[in-house]
Amino acid sequence: MSTPYTAPLREMSFALKELGGLDAVLAQSDGSELSADLVEPILEEAGRFASEVLAPLNAPGDREGCRWQDGAVRTPEGFAAAYASFCETGWHGMPAEVELGGQGMPTLLSTAVLEMWKSANHAFSLCQMLTLGAVEAIRRHATPELQARYLPAMVAGRWTGTMNITEPQAGSDLSAIRSRAVPEGEHYRITGTKIFITWGEHDLAENIVHLVLARLPDAPPGVKGLSLFLCPKVLVNADGSLGARNDLVCASIEHKLGIHACSTAVMAFGEQGGATGWLVGAPHEGLACMFTMMNHARLNVGLEGLALSERAYQQARAYALDRVQGRGVGLGPDGPRTIIGHPDVRRMLMAMKSRVEAMRGLAYYTAGRMDRAHGHPDAAQRAEAQALVDLLTPIVKAWCTEQAQGITALGVQVHGGMGFIEETGAAQHQRDARITTIYEGTTGIQANDLLNRKLVRDGGATLGRLLREVQDEARGLAGHGDATLRAIGDALLRAAASLEAATAHLLVRHAATPRESFAGAVPYLMLCGTVLGGWLLARGAEAAVTQLASGSGDTDFLAAKRSTAWHYAMNVLPEAAGLGEIVCHGAASVLALDDAQF
Amino acid sequence: MSTPYTAPLREMSFALKELGGLDAVLAQSDGSELSADLVEPILEEAGRFASEVLAPLNAPGDREGCRWQDGAVRTPEGFAAAYASFCETGWHGMPAEVELGGQGMPTLLSTAVLEMWKSANHAFSLCQMLTLGAVEAIRRHATPELQARYLPAMVAGRWTGTMNITEPQAGSDLSAIRSRAVPEGEHYRITGTKIFITWGEHDLAENIVHLVLARLPDAPPGVKGLSLFLCPKVLVNADGSLGARNDLVCASIEHKLGIHACSTAVMAFGEQGGATGWLVGAPHEGLACMFTMMNHARLNVGLEGLALSERAYQQARAYALDRVQGRGVGLGPDGPRTIIGHPDVRRMLMAMKSRVEAMRGLAYYTAGRMDRAHGHPDAAQRAEAQALVDLLTPIVKAWCTEQAQGITALGVQVHGGMGFIEETGAAQHQRDARITTIYEGTTGIQANDLLNRKLVRDGGATLGRLLREVQDEARGLAGHGDATLRAIGDALLRAAASLEAATAHLLVRHAATPRESFAGAVPYLMLCGTVLGGWLLARGAEAAVTQLASGSGDTDFLAAKRSTAWHYAMNVLPEAAGLGEIVCHGAASVLALDDAQF
Structure with missing residues (x-):
């Protein structure tokens, strides 16, 4: 049984206009051809793809999960075809800049579209998120040669991207990272073990571009000694064609509480002497480069909190409108016999609905300010908007994901005993949501960032x-x-x-x-x-x-x-x-x- | 990896004495030989059994789960041996009356012991809970003949018991129950399908005694037309030996979010013409008989909220004291490098600890009042205590189990990324706890009971x-x-x-x-x-x-x-x-x- 998802287009349009400031964002549009009357058709098309292609794979993907064998990972049935279609139709590169092959859509609008992917299929959506994060880091910090060699294929989705940060002894404390990089001519030899690498290995694309935090031989200790390296799974020839396998391998994947359909990989770099990598950004400034990816990812993870809550709400609402189980107190003999008639069921649905809308308001508001920070003609306005985005980023990330814990749990509760049965699908939303308060910086890390910085x-x-x-x-x-x-x-x-x-x-x-x-x-x-x-x-x-x-x-x-x-x-x-x-x-x-x- | 559990004996003793009123309970003791100086040895022995026998099976039991084949259910490896030992050592019957073969322990003391079983192995503990609930209903409502035939084996744990209430169309609304019972001589023919039957089928014991809510032919509609029947899996001869299989079968078991090691059965009664059953209590008064089991079960499920929270707390505390990950803010260079030094980790542990102790206080207080309601020499005191127990039952059930949702989630959060990996074991506590706000009456049902009744x-x-x-x-x-x-x-x-x-x-x-x-x-x-x-x-x-x-x-x-x-x-x-x-x-x-x- 796979539960349906329908993009909440009316809610989204309202939040885009009234809370995200869509008109102002479109008005400041800098040469991109997006006109206001394209917004609704884009949302409708995306909604269709989310409902018809991605959502039906969500529950089967959870059941089947990813399978590891001899360093390779097989994704659940249907994922490869859906991914190919996602790339062909242009949805993959949509948020990226036009000059990179994307559609240069305002962040505000792409936020609504990303919400749909995340509602429809959280595990699937992570691959695009990671890839576009890597695109952003390469675009901002890598040499023009590296950009030219890697970005087009990554924006198109032919190659995907990852963030290799965590090591067994280095989670929230990045100063404990031990992976090493030794210069060799124009490139480097990378060695080390990275864990919790989302979509670190899979069969969706022909290459995977790993961004890896490691230490150069002369690195100072602590986080100021980290540099960022680009390590492709398959080496890329000068003409862009694929060459030999690099010296890196997926050693295993994790058995997780949720997001079973995406691989969470243990990556071993340099077991044959050193993976070939190229420096991205200046030596010892890897952390700053990585934060380019991280800040964007934090907002996107906050959006996951919203998206999973929306999905849980839709499922709970459908069940409450359908399940007959005693007439609600105080309703006459003609009153509805479905459980939505019970005051406590309404209480749960209202708690879900009003919090979902509050989260959407905050996420879209922040996205709209990101567009202003990038594109407003007045520098002072841009700076003020950026300060606001910096302030709101940890709040969107941590508040929305913590809200999602309670909301997806209510989604289970509305189903009663059926909620505890995996076939119902309600429990998956709660399991999938559980990671969102942890990855890309735990709630505690976000709160420290808010308070201190x-x-x-x-x-x-x-x-x-x-x-x-x-x-x-x-x-x-x-x-x-x-x-x-x-x-x-x-x-x-x-x-x-x-x-x-x-x-x-x-x-x-x-x-x-x-x-x-x-x-x-x-x-x-x-x-x-x-x-x-x-x-x-x-x-x-x-x-x-x-x-x-x-x-x-x-x-x-x-x-x-x-x-x-x-x-x-x-x-x-x-x-x-x-x-x-x-x-x-x-x-x-x-x-x-x-x-x-x- | 299986995480250890140590019974919190000092905490328990403090709560028993200061909040449960242990001295007063022992002082009113009615002829049973339990003296105050036996309390600590009993708790210590129970703690040892919980730590050494039950807790090590918790994680493996979750991974392996129960397996159904052709109507039979195989429990996870080790469960049958642990159950046999549990019965042989007398722990199974311990809370039951002396005249039934139990040890007539005060409810207050048995509550502390039950907390241990539930902390150590929630899935395992449910079997005893259901059996003793059925014992209580039979003892209070069944004929002397049925009592004599069934109770000794059930108290000893050779036969287990179940509650068969829910049907696909009848969850919280028991008036929708359709199972039927037709009289035939001294017994009845039962037909119908029951779902969500905890420990409804298994290989731990030689017989399973099902208590089944069904309707007699002349039953009025609604909950006032329900009668309770005793339907053994294997018919029992007059001499107490086992006879032929009854006409009832486990049609399947559920694939659940948690408590994988206990079977949650779909039971089909009377597919060959009618299962043989005996009436328990008066016709059409099945609901009242069932509530005998239910009220006790509700307190015990509240205790599960406490027990799973305690287990999650112990595991989080151990991790926080062990995991090195950056020195906490404001600590000097000699400060501890484990994560318990971080203010936010302390915040989470304190939130867990203080709520766990509050829950234990409330559960033990209520248990002490149950003893007073049963055994106080003064009738007015007994009545007042009973009114208090009735008031507190839905609060203990719903508040403790709702608290457990947040506390077990914090247990995962303290582990960071490791919490999301199933091998860590933290996620199991959250998954197992998820059922506790649902079964034996959802939180909404408890709240309605509190408000209305x-x-x-x-x-x-x-x-x-x-x-x-x-x-x-x-x-x-x-x-x-x-x-x-x-x-x-x-x-x-x-x-x-x-x-x-x-x-x-x-x-x-x-x-x-x-x-x-x-x-x-x-x-x-x-x-x-x-x-x-x-x-x-x-x-x-x-x-x-x-x-x-x-x-x-x-x-x-x-x-x-x-x-x-x-x-x-x-x-x-x-x-x-x-x-x-x-x-x-x-x-x-x-x-x-x-x-x-x-």
């Missing part, structure tokens, strides 16, 4: 600007003519006050008691996400009320926008006060025990 | 008495000489005020707007659990401070008790205010959408 480093300036915007809008709503919007505005004001207090607390105390402020970093990040998600839902509700008043648009849909924001304001924003208290008063007790007392 | 029905009298006790103790702590206890008392007073307000709201509004109050039932149950868990931790902290002041006991352990309660007060109790707001103000928006707007 994004909040404290600029003295709270960027967060303060954003918070004032939230508070101004909340005050406006609190005085609105619509009673529901007033209730939303009041709730948002209270939640924003908690964020303001927690922020002030951390800024004052961080220097003196850094261990305490880091102990409160994750609750602080969750507080930021909770408030910002509520703000964007409130913004959407106000737009919906305006459209309702003007008599335009789909009345049911717009009224639901208002109700959903109201739900979030009354059922999610109340968590903000508690989170604020935890940040301000909870940390000392977190650190109260000795190691031996645990 | 336990709160509203007595006008809030029982909850009110308990809440006043909480508030009195909190006020006492708020004026204590110990500053940490004062902080705990203040936090508990605030949280209790939220519970008081939410309770008043529901009592006032339930009759007029039942759909709204049911929409707030789960948040209300979580609020109850949060406050009561904090209360019992606070009570433990006060006892620890008293012992510290007297100079008795283990200083480090007692100081940790205070710190852990403080952590909960500062990091978990702040959630209460938000939950209270959601109960009082959130429900209308939960119900705001039409079905079509989802």
Whole structure:
């Protein structure tokens, strides 16, 4: 049994326009021919591909998984054909620049399209994500020769890309990386073992381009001694044709909780003397080059949290509308007999729906600011937008993925006992989502990044600007003519006050008691996400009320926008006060025990 | 790789004495020979069996799972031998009455022992739980002849028991049950299909005694037309020897997210004309008979939430103390390099530890009240204790199992990428825990029971008495000489005020707007659990401070008790205010959408 997926086009269009700032993004478009009337057809086409080609492979791919034999990995049935079609139709290279063979689509629009791939088939979608991340790192940091030799095939999807960072002793702590690179003429000999390499080996493409963090012989210790190398699985001749196999091999793949259809490889470099690699970027600056990939990947992983939650919501909604199991309390004899009539089932569905929309709001808002940071004609606007993107990146990554844990679990819960049976498909979404709070930097790493590099480093300036915007809008709503919007505005004001207090607390105390402020970093990040998600839902509700008043648009849909924001304001924003208290008063007790007392 | 488990004997003894009221339970002991100085040896012996026999089979059992072939089920390697040893050593029958061949242990003490089985091997432990539940139903409701024929072998574990309730169309809604029973002489012919039958078929014992809900020909519709029948897998001769196979078969077993080592069977009754069954209890009163099993099972499933959380905590703690991965911020060059030095890792471990202890407090407190309800010499005390147990049963069941979702997920998170790899074992605890919020009545069912039957029905009298006790103790702590206890008392007073307000709201509004109050039932149950868990931790902290002041006991352990309660007060109790707001103000928006707007 494979559960269907339908791209939520109406929701996406609304979020693109009202929260992502699509019109402004299209208006600043720099010579690319994308006109506004192409947006809907692109989304519809992508939705069709996601529903018809990728989604049906999701459950079978989970069941079959990848299989390793003698260094080769066989992907589940149907994946190779789907991948070939994905590349042929141009979806693979779509987000990449036009000069590289892509379609130069704004990040905002490609974010909506990527959401679809991730909802339809998370495991499949990771291959494109990794490849385009590698494309970005090569485009920015590699020599023109390397770019010319590798990028066209990678953008087209004929060759895929990977990030080789983690080693058995070096996970979150990259300073412990031991892989070595020794110069030999124009290239290097790479040796070492890398683990957790997503799509590190497979049968979808004829070559795999590994980007590998390793140390040169004269490298200083720590993260400042890491350099980045390009190591193809198959060496590439000067004319672009494929040559001999490189000295690297997939030693095994992991048996994982989820994303079974993508290989998570242990890669052994240089067992025959050294894999041939080329330096990308300057020596000892590998970490900065890698972060080019990483920051983009972090936003995309946040998007996975949204996408898996959306898929879980669709499945739970379909089950609740179909499953007959007693009439809900307080419904008359003619009331529906499906479980959506039960107040607690509605509670679960509303919790899923309103959080999904809040996540989509935050992800698309951030994507829209990325376009502004790249393409706005005014430099000051670009800089301000970039600061905002930097601030929001860890929040989108960690908040959306943590939300996804609870939402996909609710998806199982709505199914009752059937949710625990693997054939139902609900459990897969929860298993697949489990990795998203871990890879590309755990939730704890994101929270440290938010606190240390994004909040404290600029003295709270960027967060303060954003918070004032939230508070101004909340005050406006609190005085609105619509009673529901007033209730939303009041709730948002209270939640924003908690964020303001927690922020002030951390800024004052961080220097003196850094261990305490880091102990409160994750609750602080969750507080930021909770408030910002509520703000964007409130913004959407106000737009919906305006459209309702003007008599335009789909009345049911717009009224639901208002109700959903109201739900979030009354059922999610109340968590903000508690989170604020935890940040301000909870940390000392977190650190109260000795190691031996645990 | 199989992860070790060590029974937390010091924690258990503390909770038994200070929160479960062990001394009072032993003092009221009615003729059974259990003396206080046997308690520790029993716990130690049980702990050894759990660690040495059951825990090592947990991960291999998960990997191998149960296998079905031609109606028979083969359990994983080692399970049959462990089960035989479990029965021979008397652990199987230990909680049962002495006159049945058990050891008549107080529920409080057997609760601690059952916690160990569940921590060590959740799947294995379910077999004993189901069997003893069936024993209880037969002992209370079946004829003396049936009791004599079945109980001795069941208490000894030579035969196991099951509950056959669910059918494909009848999950939470038992009124939809269709299985039929037709009288034939002194027995009945049973036909129908039952699903989700835990340990419904296996190779551990020579017979399986199924208790089956079915309808007599003259049964009224709905739940008042259900009768309970005893249907053995193998018919039992008058002399107690085994006869022919009954007309019932395991048609298949489910492929589940977790508890792979126990079979979850589809049972087909009467495919050859009708399984032979005997009526248990009066006709049409099967539901009441079944609830005898169910209420006990609900407390035991709550205990599973605690037990799996404890196991996950032990594993995460061991990893955090062992894994070297960068030195924690603010630690000097001589500080530990293991990840427990990182504030965020400590945050996760403290969140696990303090919630585990709160859950243990609530579970043991309830178990102690069960003993009082059964054995207190004063009838009024017995009645009051029983009312408390009835109130607390859905809270223990649903709150502990919902807590377990987050705690076992944190267990994975502490492991970083390794947590997602199945060999690590952390993911199994999360997968196994996933069923606990579903079976024996979902969280939503428990919340409805709490609201409707336990709160509203007595006008809030029982909850009110308990809440006043909480508030009195909190006020006492708020004026204590110990500053940490004062902080705990203040936090508990605030949280209790939220519970008081939410309770008043529901009592006032339930009759007029039942759909709204049911929409707030789960948040209300979580609020109850949060406050009561904090209360019992606070009570433990006060006892620890008293012992510290007297100079008795283990200083480090007692100081940790205070710190852990403080952590909960500062990091978990702040959630209460938000939950209270959601109960009082959130429900209308939960119900705001039409079905079509989802």
